[in-house]
Amino acid sequence: LSFSEGNSKMHLNLESMRSSGFFLTIESMSETLGGAIVCTMNLCLLFSLGS
Numbered sequence: 001l002s003f004s005e006g007n008s009k010m011h012l013n014l015e016s017m018r019s020s021g022f023f024l025t026i027e028s029m030s031e032t033l034g035g036a037i038v039c040t041m042n043l044c045l046l047f048s049l050g051s
Helices: 001-021 022-050
Strands: none
Touching: none
């Protein structure tokens, strides 16, 4: 009984996370991370060209 109860609670949590823009947050985070990686690569290129 407690197992099925926990299962439905987990499902509710996933649903509320989905509706509260949880996946939008992940998307924006990955975009930011990608931008940071590009910036770092550009900095490395600048340094290697400068030296």
